[in-house]
Amino acid sequence: MNIFTEELEEHKKTIEKIYHLNEIIIKTCEEITKAIKRGNKILIFGNGGSAADAQHMAGELINRFLKEREPYPAVALTTDTSTLTSISNDYSFEYVFSRQIKALAREGDIAIGITTSGNSENVIEGLKEARRKNCITVGLLGKDGGKAKRFCHYPLIVPVSSTPRIQEMHILIIHTICKIVEEIVDSA
Numbered sequence: 474m475n476i477f478t479e480e481l482e483e484h485k486k487t488i489e490k491i492y493h494l495n496e497i498i499i500k501t502c503e504e505i506t507k508a509i510k511r512g513n514k515i516l517i518f519g520n521g522g523s524a525a526d527a528q529h530m531a532g533e534l535i536n537r538f539l540k541e542r543e544p545y546p547a548v549a550l551t552t553d554t555s556t557l558t559s560i561s562n563d564y565s566f567e568y569v570f571s572r573q574i575k576a577l578a579r580e581g582d583i584a585i586g587i588t589t590s591g592n593s594e595n596v597i598e599g600l601k602e603a604r605r606k607n608c609i610t611v612g613l614l615g616k617d618g619g620k621a622k623r624f625c626h627y628p629l630i631v632p633v634s635s636t637p638r639i640q641e642m643h644i645l646i647i648h649t650i651c652k653i654v655e656e657i658v659d660s661a
Contacts, residue, residue: 487631487638488645494629498646501627502653504609508583509658514546516578516608518570518599519587522640524551526587526613530647538651542659548577550599570599580607588612589639591619591630600624613646615639 505515515534517527527549534547550573551557560569574584584603586596591614600610601624612618612625615633622628631642 483635483638484641487633487635487642490632491642491646494646497627497629498649499653501611501629502650502657504611504627505583505650505654506657508581508609509545509654511581512546513579513581513583514548514577515583515585516548516550516574516603517585517587518550518573519596519613520551520593522636523587523589523593523596523613523643524549526640526643526647527551527585529644530585530651533647533651534654538648538655540655540659542655545654545658550574550577567594567598570595571602574599574602574606574608578603578606578608582606582608583611584608585611585613586621586625587614587643588619588621589615589636589643591616591621593621597621597624613643615643 517530519527528551531547531549534545550570557569560572586600588596597620600621603610604624610625611627612621614621614628614630618628618630629646631639
C-alpha cells in the first residue's frame with residue numbers, strides 16, 4: 474500500500490467514528506442560528522492549526538459559505554497580533570483568549586474553542602470565561618475531549634489520537650455547521 478492509500482484508509486475509518494455527532498451538531502447549529510437571529514456573535518479560537526481553523530470558520534460565517542446572504546457576526550480571536558502578544562507578555566499565553574472573551578463577549582454569544590488534544594490551557598481558560606459570561610460554549614475537540622469537554626455545552630469530540638485526522642474532521646464539522654446555519658437562517 475502506498476502512503477496516500479494508507480492516509481485515505483485512516484481518514485475513512487475516522488469518518489466512521491464521528492457519525493454519532495450528528496445530533497449534537499444539529500443542536501449546535503440551532504444554538505448558533507438563535508444567537509445570530511438575536512444579534513449575538515460567534516467567537517472562535519484555538520492554537521496552531523486550530524487557530525487557522527478558527528479563522529477559516531470566521532471567514533465562512535462573515536463572508537459566505539455556499540449561499541449569497543447577509544454576513545453573520547463572527548470573530549476569530551487568533552488574528553490580532555498586538556492583542557495576542559500584549560496579553561502573553563503582560564499576563565501569560567494561558568490568558569490570550571479569556572482576556573479577549575472578557576472584553577468582547579456578552580450573554581448569549583457563542584464561544585467555539587478548538588483543541589485537538591482537549592487540553593490546551595488557553596482554550597480551556599477561554600471556555601471557562603465564556604461560561605462565566607453566560608455564553609453558549611462549543612468545543613471542537615479530539616481524543617477523549619480532554620479537560621476542555623467539562624466547559625462545553627456542546628462538546629464535538631473526534632475520538633481518535635491522530636492530530637491530522639482530528640483536524641480533518643474539524644474542518645468537515647466546520648463546513649457542515651456553516652452549511653446548516655446558512656440553510657436555517659435563510660429559511661426563516
